[in-house]
Amino acid sequence: MTTRAGFIALIGEPNAGKSTLTNRMVGAKVSIVTHKVQTTRARIRGVAMEGDSQLIFVDTPGLFQPRRRLDRAMVAAAWGGASDADVVVLLVEAHRGITDGVKRILEGLQDLPKGRKIALAINKIDRVKAEELLALSKALNESFTFLKTFMISAERGYGVDDLRTWLAQEIPEGPWLYPEDQIADLPMRMIAAEMTREKLTLRLHQELPYQLTVETEHWTERDDGSARIDQVIYVARDGHKGIILGHKGETIKAISKAAREELSEFLGRKVHLFLQVKVRENWLEEAERYSEMGLDFKDGNA
Ligand SMILES: Nc1nc2c(ncn2[C@@H]2O[C@H](COP(=O)(O)OP(=O)(O)OP(=O)(O)O)[C@@H](O)[C@H]2O)c(=O)[nH]1
Ligand SMILES: [Mg+2]
Numbered sequence: 615m616t617t618r619a620g621f622i623a624l625i626g627e628p629n630a631g632k633s634t635l636t637n638r639m640v641g642a643k644v645s646i647v648t649h650k651v652q653t654t655r656a657r658i659r660g661v662a663m664e665g666d667s668q669l670i671f672v673d674t675p676g677l678f679q680p681r682r683r684l685d686r687a688m689v690a691a692a693w694g695g696a697s698d699a700d701v702v703v704l705l706v707e708a709h710r711g712i713t714d715g716v717k718r719i720l721e722g723l724q725d726l727p728k729g730r731k732i733a734l735a736i737n738k739i740d741r742v743k744a745e746e747l748l749a750l751s752k753a754l755n756e757s758f759t760f761l762k763t764f765m766i767s768a769e770r771g772y773g774v775d776d777l778r779t780w781l782a783q784e785i786p787e788g789p790w791l792y793p794e795d796q797i798a799d800l801p802m803r804m805i806a807a808e809m810t811r812e813k814l815t816l817r818l819h820q821e822l823p824y825q826l827t828v829e830t831e832h833w834t835e836r837d838d839g840s841a842r843i844d845q846v847i848y849v850a851r852d853g854h855k856g857i858i859l860g861h862k863g864e865t866i867k868a869i870s871k872a873a874r875e876e877l878s879e880f881l882g883r884k885v886h887l888f889l890q891v892k893v894r895e896n897w898l899e900e901a902e903r904y905s906e907m908g909l910d911f912k913d914g915n916a
Contacts, residue, residue, distance in 0.1 A: 615666055616666060616787055617666045617667070617668070617787070617788065617789055617790055618666060618667040618668065618782065618783075618785045618786060618787050618788065619667070619668040619670065619785060619786070619788050619789065619790050619791045620667075620668075620669065620670065620699075620700035620701065620781075620784075620785025620786050620788075621670045621672055621698060621699040621700050621701075621785075622669055622670065622671050622672065622699060622700065622701045622702075622703060622781055622785070623672040623674060623695040623696045623698070623699035623701070623702045623703070624636060624671060624672065624673055624674060624703050624705060625674050625677060625692055625693075625695070625696050625702060625703070625704055625705070625719065626676065626677065626704055626705035626706060626707075626719070626737075627676050627677060627678065627706075627707070627710075627713065627715040627716060627719065628651035628652045628653075628675075628676025628677075628678055629649075629650070629651045629653075629676065629707070630676065630705040630706065630707050630737060631705055631707070631737040631738060631768040631769070632645075632654065632673050632674065632676070632705055633645035633646060633647045633653065633654050633658075633673050634647050634768040634769055635671075635673075635705065635735070635737070635766070635768035635774070636658065636660045636671045636673040637660070638768055638769075638771060638774055639660065639662045639669065639671050639774070639778060640660035640661065640662050640671065640797050640798070641662065641797070642660075642797050642798075643876075643880070644658060644660040644673075644797060644798040644800070644805070645658045645660065645673045645808075646808045646809065646811065646812035646815075647812070648812060648815045648816055650815055650823060651676060651678075652675065652676055652678070652685075652688070652824060653812075653815060654673055654674065654675045654676070655675055655684070655688055655691075655907050655908075655909065656675065656688070656691055656907050656908035656909050657672050657673070657674055657675075657691050657692075657694070657695045657908065658672070658673040658798070658800055659671065659672055659673075659798065659799035659800065660673065660797060660798055660799075661792050661796050661797055661798065661799065662778070662797075663794060664778050664779065664781070664782035665782060667781075667782035667783070667785060668790040668791060668792065668794075669778065669781055669782060669785065670791065670792070670799075672695045672698075672699055674691065674692035674695040674696070675688035675689065675691055675692045676688075676692070677689055677692050677693070677715070677718070677719050677722070678715060679715075679718070682898060682914075683898060683899060683911075683914030683915075683916075684898055684904075684909075684914060685914075686913060686914045686915070686916070687904060687909040687910060687911065687913040687914035688909065690910065690913035690914075691908075691909055691910070691913065693722065694913075696726060696730075697726055697727055697730070699730070700730075700731065700784070700785050700786060701730075701731040701732075701733065701781060701784050701785060702723075702726065702730055702731070702732045702733070703732075703733050703734070703735050703764075703777070703781075704719065704723070704732065704733070704734050704735065704760075705735050705736075705737045705768075706734065706735070706736050706737065706750075706754060707736075707737055707738050708736050708737065708738045708739050708741055708742045708746070708747055708750060708765075709738060709741040709742050711750050711753075712750070712753060712754065712757070717757075720754075720757050720758050723758060731761050731784055732758075732760055732761060733760055733761050733762045733763070733764065733777075733780075734751075734754055734755070734758075734760040734762070734763045734764065735763075735764045735765075735766050735773075735777060736750060736751060736754070736763070736764070736765050736766070737766050737767065737768050738767060738768075738769070739765045739766060739767050739772060739773070740767045740769070740770055740772070747765055751763050751765070761784075762780060764776060764777045764780070800908070802833070802881075803830035803833050803843075804830070804906075804908065805880070806830050806833075806843055806845070806877055807828040807829055807830045807845060807906075808828070809873050809876050809877055809880070810828045810845055810847070810869070810870075810873040810887075810889065811823075811826075811827070811828045812873075813869045813872045813873045813876075814826060814828070814847065814858070814869055817865065817868065817869055817872075818857065818858065818865075822849075822854055822857060822858075825849065825850050825851075825854065825898075826847055826848060826849045826850075826854065826858075827847075827848050827897060827903055827906070827907060828845055828846070828847050828848075829845060829846050829848070829903075829906045830843060830844070830845050831844045831845060831846050832844040836886075838884075839883055839884070840883055840884035840885065840886060841881065841883065841884075841885050841886070842885075842886045842888070843877070843885060843886070843887050843888070844888045844890070845887070845888070845889050845890070846889075846890050846891075846892050847889060847890070847891045847892070848892055848893075848894050848897045848903065849891060849892070849893055849894070849897075850893070850894065850895055850896075850897060850898065851893065851895070852893050854893070855891045855892075855893050858891050859891060866889055866891070869889070870887055870889050873887060873889075874886075874887040
């Protein structure tokens with residue numbers, strides 16, 4: 615039997631559907647998804663098997679023009695993911711087409727190491743008509759020589775099998791890099807923190823989600839088989855703390871409940887989740903916060 619294993623980086627603008635596609639490929643939710651931009655902050659690996667091929671999907675933060683330190687570190691992580699991968703798949707949103715952001719990414723692709731296999735996946739095809747799709751595919755292929763073009767809906771699953779089959783034959787021969795039953799390569803305490811961050815992002819409005827971070831501080835296994843998880847939500851301003859807590863603590867209670875339920879389902883056992891909100895004015899400039907997120911602090915240097 616010839617086995618294959620390889621890394622497939624999914625890149626694209628924020629909100630393109632990279633995390634949705636990662637989860638669909640893996641068949642489980644390993645990366646958080648929201649309707650807001652800049653949801654994913656670090657590289658998240660999800661593992662999928664296709665015949666004798668082990669596909670390691672690298673979900674990356676969206677590519678945009680970074681301003682803050684955190685943004686720069688995120689964009690660096692995304693391009694880093696692309697240059698380390700065997701295959702790069704650029705996701706472009708069908709209904710948005712070739713935006714300025716997409717143009718910049720197409721330029722960036724030229725700088726990737728030679729020999730990188732680069733494919734195009736036009737995502738969210740459920741949102742446009744066939745004619746538009748063909749025109750977009752043509753225009754994109756005129757601006758960059760993609761090895762192959764796929765038209766998919768990560769959310770509905772259209773076209774995803776074709777993409778998976780193609781990827782399985784493009785990755786190099788070699789032994790599998792993960793046990794066959796492993797689906798993610800991210801410490802559990804980080805997955806747990808991400809789940810809470812997802813609930814916060816879904817629930818809170820405007821800029822606040824971009825100004826907070828979640829860390830799992832303690833994880834205790836209990837004798838009855840349940841887990842006690844203590845997390846801290848860092849915010850930069852006192853006023854933000856009040857918003858997260860909500861009237862009589864109702865907001866944080868709802869967030870905690872939603873996160874606990876998802877975590878418990880993911881782990882297949884009971885979870886006791888304790889959330890604490892801490893104000894740290896300078897967390898966006900603290901190296902430790904970046905390493906907790908799986909980012910390189912130095913990448914954020916201007
Ligand atoms: N209609 C439609 N919506 C989709 C599709 N794929 C993803 N979405 C939605 O697009 C939004 C963004 O999806 P994500 O997977 O979080 O996008 P992302 O590229 O990971 O975004 P960042 O992490 O912010 O870079 C979510 O609301 C998804 O439900 C699709 O095929 N069709
Ligand atoms: Mg994402």
